[in-house]
Amino acid sequence: MGVLGILLSLGLLMFMAYRGFSVIFFAPVFAILAAVFSGMSIMPTYTEIFLPNLANYVKIYFPFFLLGAVFGKVMEESGAAKSIARFIVQKLGKRQAILAVVLSAAILTYGGVSLFVVAFAVYPFAASVFKEADIPKRLLPATIALGAFTFTMDALPGTPQIQNSIPMKFFNTDLYAAPVFGTLGTLIVLGCGLAYLEWRKRSAQAAGEGYGTNHKQEPEIVEDTNLPNPLLSVVPLASVLIITLILQKMVFPQWDITAWATQAPYNMAKAGIVGTMNNWALIIALVIGSGLALIINPKRIKGNIARAINAGAIGSLLAVMNTASEVGFGNVIKSLPGFQSIAQALMGINGNGSPLLSEAVTVNVLAGVTGSASGGMSIALDTFGKHYLEWATRTGISPELLHRVASMASGGMDTLPHNGAVITLLGIAGLTHKESYKDIFAITLLKTFTVIILILLQSVFHFV
Structure with a gap:
């Protein structure tokens, strides 16, 4: 009965999310089911298991959701995101x-x-160039997903996305962990x-299929002459990567904060200090990047600063609460x-004595179950992270x-149909799962x- 309850609750949660119902409301309902x-008892399950774990996730990762969302909205309001997207599309043209x-x-x-801001920023230009090249629009969501939801989200070393920052807490690593492994994954x-x-x-084109007609959500490309220079627009993006690299690799390793950080009122765990300092590096980098994005195009951003910050802050609340639920x-x-x-069964997967295969399958399965890369990975590492680290130490595998x-692995099966980013992307493009999901799943x-x-x-x- 217990296993049946788990399967039933998972199926119902995926179904309700697919139908557009809020995970924030239904996650505790089906957890209790x-x-x-x-x-088990209903109310203790809710107040003593569900809510504390929700709150702990918000406590640790809310700064990344907040600052990432604000940074994205500032890039959008300043015109920097649009400037970069338009420049690349115009330079490569319809042939590419x-x-x-x-x-x-x-x-x-x-x-x-x-990721959500990227989809909004890129879509108008992507739809325009697809239409000009007469490429079926149904391939557009998978194309955006390949650029935004895969290698730059979690494989390419240094990416500041949340999926690359979560493991730092568990393995005392930084954003640039395993550069050869990640770079090879990116290329593949x-x-x-x-x-x-x-x-x-x-x-499709050989079969006579073109862009198509009578599509929904067709963008109107309005010529915007108040965009910053594309090279200048890249400065905030580069600053996030460079500042994080400098802090994580050069500055923070020279600091020994154990003496005061482990004492009251901070009481930080000594084993987690390195991971915490690497989190600080990303927070600082996102703050500086947002500041640079505000000043690269003062004419356009003037009067819109409050709107950008407010929209980013509000959007981050929904995103973090969805994942935390x-x-x-x-x-x-x-x-x-x-x-x-x-x-x-998951822990019994033994890849030639290494924990890597077991970890990959476990994270991938839980990401698929929750429909969230960060949520599934957090659960997997909360549950098995310490064991994987001990296993890796015994077998000589690098953290x-x-x-x-x-x-x-978190960016694999997370993009099942009930994934929030997939549903949002299809909504932006005005397409349905039936029309476009097959190609998104192929990328998955x-x-x-x-x-x-x-x-x-x-x-x-x-x-490594």
Whole structure:
């Protein structure tokens, strides 16, 4: 009955999210349903398991959601995001339409702009160049997803997205962990993803299918002469990456804060100081990046500063609460007796004595269950992170590899149909799951298999 309750609650949560109902409301409802099937009490499950885990996630990761969203909105209001996207699309043109869209989304995402803002910023230009090149519009969401939801989200070393910052807390690593592993993953996903999309384009065009007609949400491209120079627009993005690198690699390693940080009133755990300082680096970098984005185009941003900050702050609340609710749900599930058999099966996956394969599968499965890369990874590492670290120490595996594998695996099956980013992306493009999800799922499978392939290669060539 306990396992049946888990499966039923998971299915209902995915169904309700797919239908557009709020996860914030239904996550605790279905968490309690699973608990009832296991014979647990309703109210203690809600107040003593669900809510504390929700609150702990908000406590740790809210600054990243807040500052990332504000940074993205400031980039949007200043015209910097639009300037970068338009420049790339215009330079590459219709012959390289797919590559232009992927690079536009990738540069913005790697610079720290939130995924949702990237989709809004890139879509108008992407739709325009797809229409000019007569590429089926149904391929557009997968093209944006390849640039924004894959390698720049969690594989490319240094990306400031939340999916790359979560493992720092568990493994005392930084954003640049396992650079060879991550870079190889980037090349595989980018190369194979572009090849797949080009193949889909040629097949459609050979069958006589073009951009199509009577589409919804068709953008009206209004010539905007008040955009900052594209090179200047890149400065805030570059600053986030450079400042994070300097702080994490050069400045903070020279600091010994143990003497005061472990004492009252801070009482920081000594083992987690490195990870916490790396979090500080990203927070500082996002603040500076937002400041630079405000000053690169003062004429356009004048009068819109409050709107950008307010919109970013409000948007971050919804995003963090959605994910935190999924984390609360997942932690209720993991506390149930029926989950123990699932956990044992996941931990029993042994990739030639290494924890990497077990970690990849576990994170990927939980990301798919919750429909959230960050939520699924947080649950997996909260539950098994310490065990994976001990396992890695015994077998000589670098914690950096644990970081990169967890990060990349989280961006695999998270993009199942109930994923919030997927639903938002399709809404922006005015397309349905029936029209476009198949190609998004293909990119998802590519990302999932890439992690497994790299783990197998790493076991032979031992790169980090």
